Amino acid sequence: MTNLASSEAxxxxxxxxxxxxxxxxxxxxxxxxVLILAIWQGAVAAGFADAAFVSTPVGVAQSLWRLSAxxxxxxxxxxxxxxxxxxxxxxxxxxxxSAVVLDRNDxxxxxxxxxxxxLNSMPRIALGPxxxxxxxxxxxxxxxxxxSLGYFIMLLSTLGGLKNVDRDLLLMSRLxxxxxxxxxxxxxxPWAFPSIFAGLKLTLxxxxxxxxxxEMITAKSGLGLLVxxxxxxxxxxxxxxxxxxxxxxxxxxxxxxxxxxxxxLAWSKGSTDVPG
Numbered sequence: 267m268t269n270l271a272s273s274e275a276x277x278x279x280x281x282x283x284x285x286x287x288x289x290x291x292x293x294x295x296x297x298x299x300v301l302i303l304a305i306w307q308g309a310v311a312a313g314f315a316d317a318a319f320v321s322t323p324v325g326v327a328q329s330l331w332r333l334s335a336x337x338x339x340x341x342x343x344x345x346x347x348x349x350x351x352x353x354x355x356x357x358x359x360x361x362x363x364s365a366v367v368l369d370r371n372d373x374x375x376x377x378x379x380x381x382x383x384x385l386n387s388m389p390r391i392a393l394g395p396x397x398x399x400x401x402x403x404x405x406x407x408x409x410x411x412x413x414s415l416g417y418f419i420m421l422l423s424t425l426g427g428l429k430n431v432d433r434d435l436l437l438m439s440r441l442x443x444x445x446x447x448x449x450x451x452x453x454x455x456p457w458a459f460p461s462i463f464a465g466l467k468l469t470l471x472x473x474x475x476x477x478x479x480x481e482m483i484t485a486k487s488g489l490g491l492l493v494x495x496x497x498x499x500x501x502x503x504x505x506x507x508x509x510x511x512x513x514x515x516x517x518x519x520x521x522x523x524x525x526x527x528x529x530x531l532a533w534s535k536g537s538t539d540v541p542g
Contacts, residue, residue, distance in 0.1 A: 303323045306320070306322065306323055307322050307323050307324065310322050318500075318502070319502060320502065321502040321503040321506055322503075325502075325503035326503050326506045326507050326510065327507075328503065329501070329503040329504045329506075329507040330507040330510065330511070333504070333507060333508075333511075338492075339489075339492065339508075339511065341487060342487050342488050342489050342491060342492050343489060343511065343515075345405065345481075345485075345486075345487040345488045345489075346474075346477055346478065346481065346488045346489045346490070346512075346515075347515070348405060349405050349408045349409050349412060349477040349480075349481075349488065350412065350470075350473050350474050350477050352405075352409045353408075353409045353410075353412030353413045353416055353473040353476065353477060354412075354416060354469060354470055354473045356409070356413050356416075356417070357412075357413055357416030357417045357419070357420050357469050357473060358416075358420055358466065358469065360417055360420075360421075361416070361417050361418075361419070361420025361421040361424060361465070361469070362420060362421075362424050362462070364417075364421050364425075365420075365421050365422075365424035365425040365428060366424075366428070366450075368421075368425055369425060369428040369429060369454075382418070382421070385418070386418040386422075390411060390414050390415055390476065390479075391479060393411070393414070394407075394411055394479060394480055394483045395483060397410050397411050397414075397480070398480070398483060398484055403484050403485060403486060404486060407480060408476070408477045408480035408481055408485065408488070409477070411476045411477070411479070411480040412472070412473040412474075412475075412476030412477045412480065413473070413476075414476070415472040415473060415475070415476040416469040416470075416472050416473040416476070419465055419468045419469045419472055420465045420466070420469045422465070423461045423462065423464055423465025423468070424458060424461060424462050424465055426461050427457065427458030427459070427460065427461025427462055428454055428457075428458045430457070430458075430461070431453060431454050431457045431458070459527075459530065463523065463527045466523055467520050467523060470516060470519055470520060470523070471516055471520075474512060474515070474516050477490070478490040478493070478512060481493075481494075482494045489508055489511065489512055492504075492508050493505055493508045493509070496508065
């Protein structure tokens with residue numbers, strides 16, 4: 267309980283410090299981005315880099331404007347978002363469910379653990395063409411490829427969080443007569459929240475990458491298909507603009523998850539009290 271109290275005190279202190287200077291952090295981020303863009307533009311202007319190979323911030327902005335103004339990007343963006351959403355939700359549901367089952371059944375965990383490790387070690391990019399052969403060139407193959415990346419991240423992060431629950435807290439909860447269901451709701455799940463949310467963010471990132479990579483192999487629609495098309499034209503500015511779209515999309519989605527995590531933080535703290 268002392269460790270739990272000290273951990274919560276440290277978390278509260280860190281949260282207060284970060285919440286006290288949000289404006290300064292935003293300003294520093296903007297200045298850092300401006301500095302990078304200025305160095306990039308200046309390096310090309312001074313002749314240290316060739317615009318034909320690295321483009322320029324101005325060129326990327328112009329390509330992004332053309333993609334948006336023509337409406338070319340929006341159908342492809344919609345396809346990629348659908349693939350990411352299906353793969354992410356599936357990874358989260360099956361990953362957390364599998365982690366709970368394995369956490370409650372040590373013998374099953376010992377049996378399947380080597381096989382899970384073997385499956386997770388397989389190179390997904392190499393399996394991409396096989397997924398397309400099995401599931402076609404539509405969104406199904408991209409969803410499967412993205413799911414194969416996200417599922418194991420969600421499983422391992424959730425399982426790690428459930429396995430690292432404070433044993434003294436579990437013992438005290440049982441002494442107070444808490445049932446296994448109440449232990450899961452009030453102790454195990456709240457304690458695993460940091461690991462679960464870390465897994466959620468990584469799962470989203472890897473599902474996004476898996477979907478785009480699958481589209482780059484072959485697809486009917488999607489941002490990856492556009493990237494491959496612009497790469498074939500040697501349009502570096504267009505490729506970088508599309509990569510920027512993917513990066514911003516993932517940043518927005520992870521920011522939403524950060525907001526949800528902060529909202530659930532209070533519930534998580536209250537739920538880690540010893541249930542009666």
